[in-house]
Each structure stands twice: as C-alpha cells, then as structure tokens.
Amino acid sequence: MAIRQDLAAEFMEIVDSLTMAITLDRERRRxxxxxxxxxxxxxxxxxxxxxxxxxxxxSTLQDVHEELGDCQRCSLCDKRKNxxxxxxxxxxxxxFVGEAPGADEDLQGRPFVGRAGQLLTKIxxxxxxxxxxxxxxxxxxxxxxxxxxxxxxxxRMCEPxxxxxxxxxxxxxxxxxxxxxAHTLLKTDIPITVLRGRFHDYHGxxxxxxxxxxxxxxxPSAKKQVWEDVQQIMKRLDETKNVQRPEIQGx
Ligand code: SF4
Numbered sequence: 001m002a003i004r005q006d007l008a009a010e011f012m013e014i015v016d017s018l019t020m021a022i023t024l025d026r027e028r029r030r031x032x033x034x035x036x037x038x039x040x041x042x043x044x045x046x047x048x049x050x051x052x053x054x055x056x057x058x059s060t061l062q063d064v065h066e067e068l069g070d071c072q073r074c075s076l077c078d079k080r081k082n083x084x085x086x087x088x089x090x091x092x093x094x095x096f097v098g099e100a101p102g103a104d105e106d107l108q109g110r111p112f113v114g115r116a117g118q119l120l121t122k123i124x125x126x127x128x129x130x131x132x133x134x135x136x137x138x139x140x141x142x143x144x145x146x147x148x149x150x151x152x153x154x155x156r157m158c159e160p161x162x163x164x165x166x167x168x169x170x171x172x173x174x175x176x177x178x179x180x181x182a183h184t185l186l187k188t189d190i191p192i193t194v195l196r197g198r199f200h201d202y203h204g205x206x207x208x209x210x211x212x213x214x215x216x217x218x219x220p221s222a223k224k225q226v227w228e229d230v231q232q233i234m235k236r237l238d239e240t241k242n243v244q245r246p247e248i249q250g251x
Contacts, residue, residue, distance in 0.1 A: 041194070043186045044201040061090045064164045068141070073157040076142035082109030086137030086165060093237055094129070095171040096120065097162065098212065099180040100140035100150055111136045116213040120177070123213070123226065127234055135169055137162065139184050155184060166205070172240050173233050174205055178212025196229055199236070208233050 059067075065085055071077060084101040087110055096112075104114035112120045124134055140150050140158045150158075166174065176182040179192040185207060186200055192209055199206040210229035211222050 042198050042200045043188055043190070043195070045186050045203055045207075047203075059164060059168055061165060061168045064161060064168055067164075068161050071141065074142075074154045076140065076144060076154055079145055080142040081106050083141050084109055084111050084138065084143075085141055086111055086135060088131060088135035089133055090135075090169060092133065092135035092169055093172045094127075094175060094233060095135040095137065095166060095169055095173075096124075096175045096177055097181045097185065098136075098138045098177045100138050100147075101143040102147055103143070106143040111138055112213070115217060119213040119216055123230060126227075127230055135165075135171065137165060139181055149180065159184065166202075171205060173236055174202055174207040175229075175233060176207055176209040178215060181212075182207075182209035196225065197232075199232070206236060 068083070068085065071083060077083075080101075084105050088095075098112060101111065102114055102116075104117070105111055111117070120136070121131055124131055139162060140154055141161065142158075144150055144154070174185070176185050182192055182195050183189060185202055186195070186209070188195070192211065195209040196211065199208055201207065208229050210226050211219075216223055216226060
C-alpha cells in the first residue's frame with residue numbers, strides 16, 4: 001500500500017512538472033518537443049553568448065582560483081564566511097555541479113560537507129570512486145542568505161568561473177545535481193523530472209541531470225532514480241576508457 005502511495009505521489013509530481021513545463025513553453029512559444037514520442041528529448045546547451053562566457057584560452061584550476069581571488073563581484077561576498085571554490089582532482093573524469101554552498105559549506109569553505117554532502121559522498125563511493133577522484137563544485141561560490149535561490153545577477157557574475165573550471169578539468173561527464181544546476185547549465189526551464197535519466201550536451205561534454213542529494217534526504221524513494229542516473233554515468237565512463245577527453249567548445 002505504501003509503495004502504491006509512493007508511486008501515485010511520484011506520478012502526480014511528474015504530471016505537475018510536465019504541466020508547468022508545457023505552460024512555460026507555451027508562454028515562450030517554444031516547441032513542445034519533449035512531448036513527441038520517439039523523438040530525442042535531450043538538450044544541447046546554447047553557445048556561450050556573453051563576452052565573459054567565451055572560453056578563449058585553457059587555464060589551469062589554479063589560474064581560475066587566482067583570477068577569482070577574494071571575489072567581490074556580487075553582493076554575496078558581504079555575508080560569506082568562506083568562498084567555496086570547489087575541490088577534487090584537476091583531472092577528474094566526473095564533475096558534480098550543485099547549486100550553491102549551504103551553512104556547513106560556508107563555514108568550512110568546502111563543497112557538499114553537510115548532510116546532503118555526506119549522501120553525495122556515499123553515491124560517489126557506490127560508483128567505485130572517492131571524493132578525491134572526482135571534482136565537486138557549485139554554480140555559485142558564496143552562500144545565498146538563508147539558502148534562497150541564486151539571483152540572475154549572481155549567476156551572471158559567478159558562472160564564468162564555473163565554465164573556466166570545467167574547461168580546465170575537461171571531464172568526460174558532468175553530473176548536474178538538482179533543478180537549479182541543470183537549468184543553469186542547460187539554459188532551460190524543463191523540470192528535472194523530465195530532464196533526468198538521459199544525457200544532454202554541455203558544449204561537447206555529456207551532462208546527466210539528477211536529483212540533488214538534499215532532495216533525496218526529503219524523498220528517499222527518489223534514490224532509485226538517482227542510482228539509475230549514476231549507473232548511466234558509470235557506463236559512459238566505461239565506454240570512454242580509451243577515448244580522449246573532450247574540450248569545452250566555445251563559439
Ligand atoms: S557568488 Fe561568485 S561572483 Fe558572487 S562574490 Fe561569490 S565568488 Fe564572486
């Protein structure tokens with residue numbers, strides 16, 4: 001009975017998400033391509049258009065960190081305790097991208113160290129990897145007050161550094177954790193319930209959106225779907241064992 005209720009709740013959530021996506025697409029006069037059965041529903045991130053989003057020269061992670069410095073580019077610098085740049089291997093094959101630091105991360109200056117972070121660590125270990133093998137970062141590097149959603153101006157100022165981090169690492173796969181990361185990277189409003197479960201294209205790099213670990217803490221039944229997404233990532237990594245790492249394609 002409990003399983004039935006879970007399935008019914010999940011189904012209603014998907015219906016709500018699709019309804020929202022259709023409404024948004026209709027408002028913006030976009031084609032409802034993801035409703036057409038048999039069609040490829042994967043998304044390709046649009047080219048970098050803003051001048052500061054152009055990837056001109058490949059830098060190292062250290063270069064990017066130095067360029068970011070003690071960043072004051074948006075107002076989030078005022079209340080942060082620590083800037084959370086990201087951590088892991090500069091040669092990581094997988095990069096996990098979340099939304100923004102929370103209270104624990106702000107305090108420690110490290111990404112994903114709170115309860116959600118511990119769950120992400122377990123997911124990484126279940127993939128046969130460890131945190132130092134992968135790279136973990138966020139769209140924003142400073143904590144929004146009260147963990148509110150990031151504002152467009154904050155993203156505009158901070159995202160170029162994420163792009164440069166991804167360019168420096170050139171991973172084989174990117175995993176976008178949660179709605180916000182998926183929407184920001186893919187420049188879409190399509191709900192995560194529709195986006196997850198398949199690869200999309202982030203400037204030549206396969207990107208798998210999945211649920212944020214914080215969502216899993218509130219909805220443990222979604223762990224099964226995250227595991228399915230993660231298994232696809234592992235399969236893709238296996239397939240690309242002898243393939244050269246992709247470069248991020250700018251304009
Ligand atoms: S959020 Fe990003 S752009 Fe804003 S102050 Fe922090 S590092 Fe700088």
